[in-house]
Amino acid sequence: MDDKTGHSAKSKGSRKSTSTRWNPEIVVFACNWCSYAGADTAGVSRVQHEPHFRMIRVMCSGRIQPAFVFHAFEKGADGVLVSGCHIGDCHYMFGNERALEQFEITKNVVRILGLEEGRLRLEWISAAEGARFAKVIDEFTKEVRKLGPSPYGAKNSSAAWGKKATA
């Protein structure tokens, strides 16, 4: 890491311990108008939060179909967060209610697949709720950590232990 900001580069040796610690891999599906914007608001306000998630942006939470969630778990996701606008506030009026309906189906199948309930979560986060977005991420990360690696994830060694952290 270069020295621009005056912080000294960490030596590779001291990073070894952090790289062997298991960190959950969480997929967050977010709608453009509310939850993705909420994550941006957290950014603008520099509200720090856990980094072990990646966002996939769609226009509306109604776009988030069960197949997306299943695919994420199939690939070894330890947690999946589906997020959108608050009920009544959907940019497309009721897309989030559709999302809620589909989510019930998704939840059922995920349960049948043998995944713990805490691995799948639905949250409504508005564009203004930067701090809340960060809080949800932190809480969800903590919960998924407690559950450990996904039973489907263990097969995917790159997603679990021993991954080399390259700079």
Added chain:
Amino acid sequence: MDVGRHPLIDVVTNAEVVACEGGSGDFRVRVLKQPRFVREDLCVACGLCVDTCPVMAGNEFDVGLKARKAVYRPFPQSVPAAYVIDPEYCLNFMGYLSDKQKQRVEKIRETKAKKHQKAIYANMLVCGHCTKACEVEAIDFDMRPEEIDLEVGAIIVAVGFQEFDARKLGNYGYGRFPDVVTSLEIERMLNASGVTSGHVVRPSDMTTPKRIVFIQCVGARGEGGRPYCSRFCCMNAVKDSMLIRQHDPEVEEVTILYTDLRAFGKGFDDFVQRSRDEKSATYIRGRPSKIERGEEGDSLLVFVEDTLEHQQRRIGADLVVLSVAAAPNDGATSLAGLLGIATDEYGFIARRDAAVSAVESTRDGIFVCGSAVGPQVIPDCVAQASAVAARAQLYLTGHRVERTEKPVEPLDLAGPPRVGVFVCHCGVNIAGVLDVESLARFAASLPDVAVATDNLFVCSSTGQEELVAMIKEHRLNRVVIAACTPRTHEPVFRETLARVGFNPYLLEMANIRDQCSWVHAEHRDEAQEKAKALIRMGVARARHLEPLHEGELPMTRSALVIGGGIAGIQAATDLAVQGFPVALVEKTDRLGGRLRRPNLKYLYPNMRSSAEVLEEKLKRLQSSGARVYLNTDIESMTGYVGNFEAVLKGPDRETLRVGAVILAFGADLHDPAGEFGYGTLPNVVTSAEFERALFENEDAVVVNGVKPRRVSFVLCVGSRDPNGFTGCSRYCCPTAIKQALMLAERGIDTTVFYRDIRTISTGAEEMYRKARGTGVLFIRIRPDRKPMVIGEGRAEGVRCFDDLLGRELEVPTDLVVLSVGMRPNRTDTARFHDMLKASVGLDGFFLERHPELAPVETAVEGVFIAGTVQGPKDIVDSVAQASAAAAKVSVLLAYNTVRLDPAVSVVDPDRCRGCGTCVDVCEFHAPLLVEKEPGFYSAEINASLCKGCGTCASWCPSGAITAKHFTDRQVHAMIDAFFAEEVS
């Protein structure tokens, strides 16, 4: 940058106005443009000249903290992007030549000029390094001052401000102590591309200061003879304290010495509270008397009285930041003289009427915006800037230009994906946390990536030029920009791509700033991993992106303004005078809102009669051609930009078709029922009721039958309340002081109980000083110890804890006036939110798309907000926003068509089995079942109704619907990429 490349905007730099004749609609202005000695049309901003220049000078942009050369670029994102040579330092200027040399050069010049040859050759110059180094021959020492004559219909003055010269306050030691800096200097330090790459240092020894002290109001509120408030300094210091904490954990203490904490704007108080919660700074109320050198080594001592703790303090500091006030620009007075407009007593450009003019100067056709008129915060500057655009248009009628687009030859984008990845440093916003070069190398290693590079600011003009150059050089047909959120710059990048024939929908952005470097700064390794994953996912999506083409719809060239208060009246007038049909809809039987009788009698700061002001505005409205509907409400509204349909319900029912809507229906006032005895004690009234009482009697002040001899004002009632509205209502301090001053001038004993005095509007601070001078008593109270109204059956006194005195007091009173805050009009806000989907903020007011970039726009295209419907503000600000909204609407209405977003959903008829699920789930009635053959149905989606949400695509049981630009394949590819093996 948008300004720089707009075909209708001519940017003339290094220039000033030297003469102005004529009048509104027909000004003849002479501009003198000083030579740059660098050809703007040739310079590519490569910087080679700088490397060879031997002369060092002080860098003005970095306020002397950094050096530059005689040839330089003023600042990283300057427009035009060309460099400039400073004749004061460059060795080639006559001053450096001997007389004999000067004669020789002049003779050569003459001879060459006769032959029309370039007179100065590099080997004849005293120093020709830059000329030799420049590969495009852009350096030209032959350039001479140029006179440009312009014929214009309107003039806009936006000359800004300069810093108050802190050297005038000798006791603060600026100029003597190197570690006393100004707020602008610390901004340059905190800035990514500034002197120290975002790191705060002591200028004396370049170490990190452990203790930083901010001193507010330097050069304002009385110091140096300037009584006005500089408005932005309080918030700026709070913001700096938070930034410093983030950037430099070695800083141990930040102290802010303030008098009143003026967090008056939307979200400002919440921000200050956050600062207090995060302990980013210690707040001490006091104005220091002097700064001296400390005992130990180089530290400084700030002598100040902590007025709330009643202690004399000597605060040790390693760095002192003076929050210097904005002062009028040196040249403003002479410019004003040339233009024939007035300046105020300080030298700022004067507004025509301080009570109501937002952007008008004292001369017709000449407008002013931003800090040229006095210190402003950015959202207000931007609103004013848009407002002048609306006003100036009146003088430009007959010159409307149709949108001319040169057809661009589309690039050949066929074939397998060739992805170009551009990783942005964004100064140190990204580069300070992530290793950007390494990300670029990683991106280059991904399959299908033809080239990957990093750039300081991809959004800058040079960054974008490089983007285009790389596309052409590497024949890219997909672009991934790893930078900020697409919600900021995707439209800018899309436009750049479209201009060169690259389909703008083949762009993907990976958000490694707002959603990575900004929020995972404490986990750099993980942030780096995340950025890599985001880039990998971005490339994965890019492979599956398809070129899409915009459709067009007709634009209904008329507007609807909802709300007949001052904002609505202004917006409707501004649009109607341009010739657009405008409907102004007002629920009650009269226009004027809070300005009409009996709500407001006099307007601060100049005590103009509200009735007079309203009459003027109404006259203009009447002659503008706007159609006014009284006693009318909007029953329902559907549609989208260019095609709204509103059903008006009034004495008649009417359906209007409009292209844009402005929401300007104002706000409510807080009802203090149960507070301070309001509702039970007859002589406790609100500020609004007090104002109304003034209409009843011309000579005396009589309220509820009481002729008071002693009046108490309680401020912040219903504002700054952690259990209610947490923000500041902005209008109450000046209103209360206006009312108090009126009473004091009649010899009535007046006391004002306040938390902070926030006299923000033009002239309000001066009104405050006058009130104090007239004997109004100001008692500072603590938010956790509210004053209590005491008395039997009526208010007889106010008991409080005087924070400055440190004692409990009881002030006898005949009348208590509660300065009530503003509240969102929840019912109407909810209704219009439902109809139009414009977002509402957490505070209940409509949410602007962006506080700085788009203060009057909502996230919904075609729907705008103006006035108190967006948040508490006073008349001048409401008028500014109204004109700004009108300006934005006129941009839409200027064209016959509105462009359609092509990212809509499409049905594949071969897969569709006509089940009708899509019809069921769509709120916008876009899909329709069409009978293809007798008995066989297939769905078709109306592209002009489809909003592109993709819900139908996720519900279709046959998988027949593709949500363009957010296809299943793209999402699945991103999920795969998330978990892909690392490629190093």
